[in-house]
Amino acid sequence: MYFIAVGLIGVTSSCSKFLEESTQSEVVPRSAESLNEYMMGDAYPNDFALHPEEPFLNDDIQMIAYKQNELMYPAYTWQPDMPEKIGGLVTVSSWRSCYAAIQACNTTLDYLPKMTGEQRFKDYVGGQAYLLRAFYYFNLVNLYGMPYNDPQTDPNKNLAVPLLISGGVESDYKSRNTVAEVYAQIETDLKEGIRLIEGSGQVYSKYRMGSEAGHLLASRIYLYMDKWNEVIQHTENLMAGAYKLMDLRNWGEVKPLEKPVISINNPETIWAFGTVGDVIVADSLVYRMSSELMSSYEDGDLRKGIYWSNGITRKLSTADIGAAPAQSFRLSEVYLNRAEAFAQLYKQGNVAAGQKCLDLLNALREKRLKEDKYVPWTLQTVGNDLLRHIHEERRREFYSEGGRWFDLRRYGMPKITHLSFSSASQAQKFVLQERDPSYVWPIPLRVIxxxxxxxxxxxxxxxxPQ
Structure with a gap:
């Protein structure tokens, strides 16, 4: 199956491993269980990076040393030919990877009715396909389209990415759908995926995207769309579920190889996935956490040492690179998404929402700070600047987890400055201006x-350089 429709050739589905062809026109389906296995290999982001350039674009890192022919230099300096400069050196393309996974989701949904197996299990398999497709389109629309909530443009007119919702061969060229159309498809997929999985009654591991992960993704989507009540609705049940905030006060000795934060054993992990390609690990001698972010952790914040040390993430195990997950959906995001929604309602005049926001923030902070350093926030101390405190807490909590660039876009696309070493002793300043065109990624020239x-x-x- 060729993705001529979206400007890709050679992206194929390995579904043939699980489907037997009796003739060129007739496909004999096998079991839903086999299709479920196929999805883990082709639809889940377990062997490819979603957007490996993202950590180098945002304001969470800084270059600390010169390296000749530095691979990610075009991303770190926001060059318009970034896809070609980086794509020519590594076998990575967010466009290609996401659409290949979307094709696997579409293939699953197309073939699933023909599969043998109990309907409840088939619903579970189909539900995963819908949720994963929503996840990939969420990433694509936030890479290649304007932010949905941008006050100066219209999501009904802004172009995003082509929508493909069938696994069949697409021989016709597809034009780009609008940002609003892609978000509408994401909403539709999330609703259907959550409905199917919740109705299936299946028990699944944290390596599978289940209905809880669907609700968390929905809360994130609605946060980006400024739909505050929907954010609260989708986080309600997660607050009362089986997941618990990890208590860093009882973390004990820091052993990333044995007890990483990004792990299915973390009590707040809802879904674990991804590869180290989306995290700065290998080039730790060149890039570190920015001094600005480093200084924002207050005295007694236990994330210093557990989440990172010397400016390098300690959240994941690098013992089995490619095997251990590098990203996760965690309960802490539920708290922060929910808190931000309440803060926005408080800003609109809902007084009770302000205290609900603070209760969530303080519950999280209490688990992150030493007991003798924790002082609860109050409306009197932070009430006039709740959103800024939430955004800063979100940045501290999710450092190196791949969401900062998307957050900066929805915050209004602020100005960023990067210092880049042109030699061992010479630094140059590159500036991404406010609302810079580079906040929307260029589409690879090969696709066009x-x-x-x-x-x-x-x-x-x-x-x-300036």
Whole structure:
């Protein structure tokens, strides 16, 4: 199956491993269990990076040393030809990887009715496919389209990415759907995926995307859409579920190889996935946590030492690179998404929402700070600046977990400055201006070359040091 429709050639589905072809036109289906196994290999983000450039774009890191021919230099300096400069050196493409996984989801949904197996299990398999497809389109629309909540543009007019919702061969060229259309498809997929999995009654591991992960993703989607009541609705049951905030006060000795934060054994992990390709690990001698972020952790914050040390993440195990998950959906995001929604309602005049927001923030902070250093926030101390405190807490909590770039986009696309070493002793300053065109990624030229209906995003000029 070729993705000519979205400007890719050679992206194939390995579903044939589980489907027997009796003739060229007739497909003999096998079991839903086999299709479930196929999804783990082709639909889940377990052997490819979602957006490996993302950590180098945001303001959470800084370059600390010169390295000749540094691979991620085009991303770190926000160059408009980033896809070609990086893609020519590594076999990585967010566009390619996400659409290949979407194709696996579509193939699953197309073949599932023909599969043998109990309907409840088939619903569970289909539910995963819907949720994963929503997850990939969420990533794509936030890489290649304008932020949904941008006050100066219209999501009904802003172009995003083509929507493919069938696993069949697409020989016709597809044009880009709008940001609003992609978000509408995400909402539809989330609702259907959650409905199917919750109705299936299946028990699943944290390596599978279940209904709880669907609700968390939905809360994130609605946060990006400024739909505060929907954020609260989708986090309600998660607050009363089986997941618990990890208590760093009782963490004990820090042993990332034996007890990583990103792990299915973490009591707040809802879904564990991903590879180290989305996390800065290998080039720790070149990039570290930014001094600005480092200084924002207050005295007694236990995340210093447990989450990171010397500016390098300690959240994941690097003992089995490629085997252990590098990202996760965690209960702490539920708290922060919910807190932000209440803060927005408080800003609109709902007084009770302000205290609900603070209760959530303090519950999280209490588990992150030493007992003798923890002082609860009150409306009197932070009430006039709740959103800023939430955004800063979110940044501290999720350092190196891949969401900062998306957050910066929905915060208004602020100005960022990066210092880059041009030699062992010479540093240069590169600036990403407020609302810079590079806040929306350029579509790879190969994609445009293969599909004439795909229009390029507005590009910045080649960025020069200031």
């Amino acid at each position: 070359g293969l599909n004439p209906k795909i229009v390029q995003n507005p590009l910045a000029e080649i960025r020069q």
